[in-house]
Every structure is written in C-alpha cells, then in structure tokens.
Amino acid sequence: MIIRHRWRTAAAQLALWLVATGAVVYFSQQAYVGAHGLVASREFEAEIATLSAQLASLKETRESYEHRIDLLSSDQLDPDLLDEEARVDLGWLHPNDRVVETR
Structure with a gap:
C-alpha cells in the first residue's frame, strides 16, 4: 500500500x-x-496608419470642395469658375478655346 500511495502522489x-x-x-x-x-495589435496599428492617411486625403478633398463651393456662393461668385463649370457640364466650347486632348 505504501508503494501505491507514493505512485499516486x-x-x-x-x-x-x-x-x-x-x-x-x-x-x-x-x-x-x-x-x-x-x-x-501590430496589425491594428498598421490599419490605423492606413486609415489615418486615407482620412487626411479625404479631408483635403473636402476642403477643396468647400473652397469651390465658397467661390460659387452668391456674394463671391467667380465668373470664370462659373463659365468653366457651365462649359464642362454642357460640353460647349468658345471659338477662341483651345482643346488639348490627353490620352
């Protein structure tokens, strides 16, 4: 019995x-x-860096759009920008315009 007890222990x-x-x-x-x-956590940090860069790019794009919208406001209407946008939307050209095709 002592042997079994030692074996169990x-x-x-x-x-x-x-x-x-x-x-x-x-x-x-x-x-x-x-x-x-x-x-x-390393993967999360890499994803955070990627998303931060994408956020910065989107902020720049938004600021650009906001600036263009400000130029089109009624108190600061820029005739050249309005003319350019109208020509692009309608596809019209002035006889003195030069067209440069890029491909």
Missing part, C-alpha cells in the same frame, strides 16, 4: 505540473497570436 504532482505548464503555454501563445495579442 508522484502521478498527482506530475499531472499538476503538466496542467500548469499547459496553462502557461496556452496563455503565452494567446498573448502573442491571439485576437488581442501582440501580432493583432
């Missing part, structure tokens, strides 16, 4: 160490490649 300690080692390995692996791990 050794097996229990071995099982405890195996479970603890497995838990440490699992949580370490999840901390590195899991959904919230180091690899995922």
Whole structure:
C-alpha cells in the first residue's frame, strides 16, 4: 500500500505540473497570436496608419470642395469658375478655346 500511495502522489504532482505548464503555454501563445495579442495589435496599428492617411486625403478633398463651393456662393461668385463649370457640364466650347486632348 505504501508503494501505491507514493505512485499516486508522484502521478498527482506530475499531472499538476503538466496542467500548469499547459496553462502557461496556452496563455503565452494567446498573448502573442491571439485576437488581442501582440501580432493583432501590430496589425491594428498598421490599419490605423492606413486609415489615418486615407482620412487626411479625404479631408483635403473636402476642403477643396468647400473652397469651390465658397467661390460659387452668391456674394463671391467667380465668373470664370462659373463659365468653366457651365462649359464642362454642357460640353460647349468658345471659338477662341483651345482643346488639348490627353490620352
């Protein structure tokens, strides 16, 4: 009986160490490649950088459009811009206009 008791004690300690080692390995692996791990955070940072650049580009485009809209307001109407937009929309050309085709 004493031999069996020692065998059970050794097996229990071995099982405890195996479970603890497995838990440490699992949580370490999840901390590195899991959904919230180091690899995922690097991917999130790269995506944030890409989206920030896209946001800056869109802000510039919006500022350009807002500036053109301001030029078309009734108190600051720019006749040249109005003429240019009308010709583009209608497809008309003035006899003195020069057409340059780019392909």
